[in-house]
Amino acid sequence: MSTMWERLRTVTQSRIGQDRIGDTVSSTEVLQFRAAHAMARDAVRQPLDVQSLLEGIEGLGLGPAAVVASRAASREEYLRRPDLGRRPADLTTVPEGLGADVGIVVADGLSTTAVAAHAVPMLAALREVFAGRLTLAPVVVATNARVALGDHVGDHLGVSTLLVLIGERPGLSVSDSLGIYLTHRPRPGRRDAERNCLSNIHPPEGLGYAAAARTVAALVDGARLLGESGVRLKDSSHQVTG
Amino acid sequence: MSRFRETIGPHTFSFGHLVEVLAKASPARSGDQLAGCAAETDAERAAAQRVLADVPLTTFLTEPVVDPDEDEVTRLIWESHDTQAFAPVASLTVGELRDWLLATAVAPDAAARLAGVAPGLTPEMVAAVSKIMRNQDLIAVAAAAQVTSAFRTTMGLPGRMGTRLQPNHPTDDPRGVTAAILDGLLLGAGDAVIGINPASDSPQATADLLRLVDEIRQRYEIPTQSCVLAHVTTTIELIESGAPVDLVFQSIAGTQAANAGFGVDLAVLREGMEAARSLGRGNVGDQVMYLETGQGSALSADAHLGVGGHPVDQQTLEARAYGVARALDPFLVNTVVGFIGPEYLYDGKQIIRAGLEDHFCGKLLGLQMGVDVCYTNHAEADQDDMDTLLTLLGVAGVGFVITVPGADDVMLGYQSLSFHDALYARNVLGLRPAPEFEQWLQDRGLLESDGRLVHLDPESSPLRMLGASA
The missing domain is CATH 1.10.220.70 (lyase)
Structure with missing residues (x-):
C-alpha cells in the first residue's frame, strides 16, 4: 500500500486504497474481507452458550438467573419472524411481582458473540453503579429475543425500569457490539420511541463498561425523575452525562 | 363462487x-x-x-x-x-x-x-x-428498454453503466469522506452522483457535507452531481439558505401511509423538485430528484394494507413507489434491494430475484433505474450473490449501481458493491461510464486509450492534492 493510502487509512475505517490486481483486489484483501464476514455471520447464527452465561452471572453474586425463550424456535425463524422474537414463549420461570427498582434482561439479539464477550462484565459494572441506591431484580436471560420481549419480562417482574442488554447487528469491522435499551414502566405494547438506547459497547475500541454503566445510571435516574423514558428523556440525558 | x-x-x-x-x-x-x-x-x-x-x-x-x-x-x-x-x-x-x-x-x-x-x-x-x-x-x-436522464452527466445511454460513489463516514468526518471520494474517483466511480448518507440528521452537518463535495467537484471540474441524502424538508431549507444543492433526495414508498412514515407526501416532494430546479445548476439536463425505494419498506412501517384490509405483497407496493417516482421526473432512482433485512428478503436467491424485478419494473415505467446491490450480515447472502446480481443487472442494462470502498459501508453497516466490482462489470460486459465523466477521466489521464482504467498511486495522480487535503 502506498504511503498516502497508509496515512489516509488513519482518517477512516473504510477499505480505501486496497491493493489492486487488474480490475480487482489482491487475494489478501479478498480473504480479509471473507474472514470479517465470517465473524459477522457466526455472531448472528451461532446460538448463545446459555450455560456459560448463567455461570458468569452467578459468579458475580447476582444470584441464579432465569432463562426465557422467545416464540422463535430457531435462529432461522428468529431472523425471519421479528414478531416472534418480541414475545416470550413462557414466563413461568421468571419470578412475579418483585417490585424491584431495576430489572435486567440479557438478550442474545443479533450477535451472540457480543453477549458472550461483554454481558457479564457489563453486568458487573451495572451492579456497581446501582449498589446501595437501587434494588435489582434477578437477571433474566432471553434467547432468540428482540428488545420488546423485555417489556413482557419487566411487566411480569414488576420492576420500575427495565434494561435490556442485547447483541447488536454485526458489521464487518465490529461483530461483537452490545447495546443497552432502557424502558421505564415496561409493559407489552411499549413503542420504540418510549425507550432510550446506548450502543456500541465493545471495549477496548468501543464504549467501555464503566462509562456505559455511568450513562445508564444517569438515564435510570432521569427516567425515575421524569416518570418516563424515550424521546423526552433523551434530551436531558445529555445534561446528566455531560 | x-x-x-x-x-x-x-x-x-x-x-x-x-x-x-x-x-x-x-x-x-x-x-x-x-x-x-x-x-x-x-x-x-x-x-x-x-x-x-x-x-x-x-x-x-x-x-x-x-x-x-x-x-x-x-x-x-x-x-x-x-x-x-x-x-x-x-x-x-x-x-x-x-x-x-x-x-x-x-x-x-x-x-x-x-x-x-x-x-x-x-x-x-x-x-x-x-x-x-x-x-x-x-x-x-x-x-x-432505454431510459436516459441528465443533470451534469447523461445517464442510461446504450453501452453505459453509471456508479454512485458513496463515501460515507460514521461521524461525517470531512477528511474520511474526502479520502473515500479520492479512492472512488481514482477507480472511475461517481458519474451518477457522489452521494453521502449523513450520520447526523442536523441541517448544519448536511450543509457542511454539501459544501465539501461541491468544492471538490468545482476544484477538479468533475462533470458529476452531488447529493447528501437528508430528508427532503431539510434539503428544501438548505436550498433556501443558499447551500449548493444539486439533487434532492428522498426515500419513498408505495402507499400514502408508508410515505407519511417517511414524513413526506406528494406535495412536499414536488416542492423539493421545484426548489432544486429553480437553482438551474444542471448544465446537461434539469432532472433534480434522487429517490430510493426498497421492497418491505411499507410493511416495516405497518402501512402495507390494501382494499378490504388485505395485505398487499411487497413487490406490488415497490412498483407503486415507482409510480410516485415517475411523477417527479427523477434523475436517479434506486432500490436498496438487500438493505432492509432477511425478514423481507431472506437470502441471496430472494435478493437477486427482487433486484431483477425492481430494475425491470422501474425501467419499464420509464425511470433511470439503479440498484444498490447489497446485503446485511444477518441475511443468508454473500459477495458471490452480489457478483451474480451485478452481472445480471449489467446484462439487463442497469442505469447505475452503488459503490463504496471495498464493498464495506462503515457508516450504514452493510455490504454493497466496491469500486472494483464496477470495473469488473464494465470490463466483462464492455460497459463505459457516462460520456461527460468518461471524457473527464480521459482528460485527467485516468483512462488508457483503450478505455481501461490507469493503475495510479494517489501521490502520482492528478488528484494528489485531494489526498493531501484529507
Missing part, C-alpha cells in the same frame, strides 16, 4: 380478491410470509400465477389495490394514466402482456416501442406481469 379459481393437479384453489391473487402469485419471499399474504404451497402459487395471467390489464384501471379514497398514490396512478399510450396493449391480459413485451424486445425499434407504452402502464400492471416472468424475461425486456 370466486371469479379467481384455478385447478392444479388434484387441488382447486380459489382467491377472494385481486390483491390476494397478486400476493400469492409472487415468487416466494420472507416479507410476504411475514405479512401473511404469501402462497401457502408451491401449487397455490402456480395456481395464482395462472389466474393472474388471465386478468385483463383494464382490470387494474377499475379495481384498486389500495383504496383511492384513502391513498393519494392510487389517485396519482389513475389520474396520470395515459390511455393513448396504453392503446397498443389495452386489450391484453397479464399473460399476453408478457408475450407482447418479449416479442417487442426483439424488434428493431424495441426501445422506442417500450418507451411509447410506458405512460400507459400502471405500476400494478408491471408488477403483475413481472410475477409471471422468469429472470431471463426480466433481463431481456429491461435490456431492450
